[in-house]
Amino acid sequence: MNQRTSDPFNVPKVRTDGLAQAIARFAQSDGDYATAISALSLHRRKRPTEPLHCIFSLGLGVVAQGHKQALIGTEVVNYGPGQSMLVSIDLPVISHVTGGSAEEPMLGLMLTLDSSQIAKTAAEMQLPDPPRAPAFTPITIETLDAAMVDVLVRLIELLDQPVLASQLAPLYQQEIVVRLLAGPHGPQLRHLAANGSPSQQIARAVAWLKQNFSKDMRVNELAAHAHMSPSTFRQHFRSITGTSPLQYQKQLRLQEARQLMLSLGVDAGIAAMQVGYESASQFSREYSRLFGAPPQQDVKRLRLQ
Structure with missing residues (x-):
C-alpha cells in the first residue's frame, strides 16, 4: 500500500x-x-x-x-x-x-x-x-x-x-x-480541461455513470463514447479511479442505497430495486462486502453515531 x-x-x-x-x-x-x-x-x-x-x-x-x-x-x-x-x-x-x-x-x-x-x-x-x-x-x-x-x-x-x-x-x-x-x-x-485528453474522456464516462448507475452498463459502449478501445478504456479508467467501471458502478449503487435507507427510511428490498439490483440476496451480499455489515445492521449503527 x-x-x-x-x-x-x-x-x-x-x-x-x-x-x-x-x-x-x-x-x-x-x-x-x-x-x-x-x-x-x-x-x-x-x-x-x-x-x-x-x-x-x-x-x-x-x-x-x-x-x-x-x-x-x-x-x-x-x-x-x-x-x-x-x-x-x-x-x-x-x-x-x-x-x-x-x-x-x-x-x-x-x-x-x-x-x-x-x-x-x-x-x-x-x-x-x-x-x-x-x-x-x-x-x-x-x-x-x-x-x-x-x-x-x-x-x-x-x-x-x-x-x-x-x-x-x-x-x-x-x-x-x-x-x-x-x-x-x-x-x-x-x-481535466484539455480537449480529448484521456482524463477528460474518463471524467465524462464517470459523469454518465453517476447519472445512470441504476441502468445496465456495457463497458464496450462506454469505451466507444470515450473514443477508446475497450482494453484502453479499462486501463485508463482503473489508473484514474483506482477501480474498474463495473466496480465503480457497484459502489455508486450501494452508496445510493445506503443513503436512501439512512435518509428516507426505505427498507433494503426497495432500496435495492431503486438502485438497479434485481436480486435482494445479491444486494445484501455486496452491501455487506463493501460496508462490513448487512444493510439493516449497518444503517442502525450509522444512526447511533
Whole structure:
C-alpha cells in the first residue's frame, strides 16, 4: 500500500487559525454542515472517526485544524492544517478523521467545483497545455498559500451576510478556481480541461455513470463514447479511479442505497430495486462486502453515531 503525505519539516507553514475560527463559528458541534452557499460544506469532529466509504466529487478539501486520511485504491493520502486536497474527478474512497480532540477538533471544509467553469476559465487564462509528465493524478495534496486561505475565510464569512452572498459568493468561487489553475494544483485541472485528453474522456464516462448507475452498463459502449478501445478504456479508467467501471458502478449503487435507507427510511428490498439490483440476496451480499455489515445492521449503527 502506497502512502502519500507531506514531510511536515519541508512544508512551508501558513497560518490557518483564522480559517479554523471561521469554520468553528458555523460548525459548533460535531457534524457535517451544508450551507447557504450550495457548493460549500463545513465539517467538525472532536475525535478520530471510523473509515467510511464515500464518493469524493470534483472539489477542494481543506483541513484548518486536525488531520484526515483517504484511501484511494491501494494509495493512502494524508493531509492536515496548511494543506489542500484537490479531487479532479469523482472517486470512490475510504475516508476518515485521524486527528481531532475536544480541545482541538478537526475543522475542515469542502468546496465542490464546476468542470465547465474550470474549462472556461482555463481557456480565458490562455494557460499552456499540461505537461505529459507528471501523469494525471485524480487527488493531489498541496500547501495552501495565504491568498487562498484569505479567500476561503471571506467566502465563509459571507454566510453572515446573505444579502451580499448571492452576488459575492460566485466571484469568490471564481477567484478560487483562478488561483487553483495558476497554482500547484493547476496542471491536474488543466489535464481535466484539455480537449480529448484521456482524463477528460474518463471524467465524462464517470459523469454518465453517476447519472445512470441504476441502468445496465456495457463497458464496450462506454469505451466507444470515450473514443477508446475497450482494453484502453479499462486501463485508463482503473489508473484514474483506482477501480474498474463495473466496480465503480457497484459502489455508486450501494452508496445510493445506503443513503436512501439512512435518509428516507426505505427498507433494503426497495432500496435495492431503486438502485438497479434485481436480486435482494445479491444486494445484501455486496452491501455487506463493501460496508462490513448487512444493510439493516449497518444503517442502525450509522444512526447511533
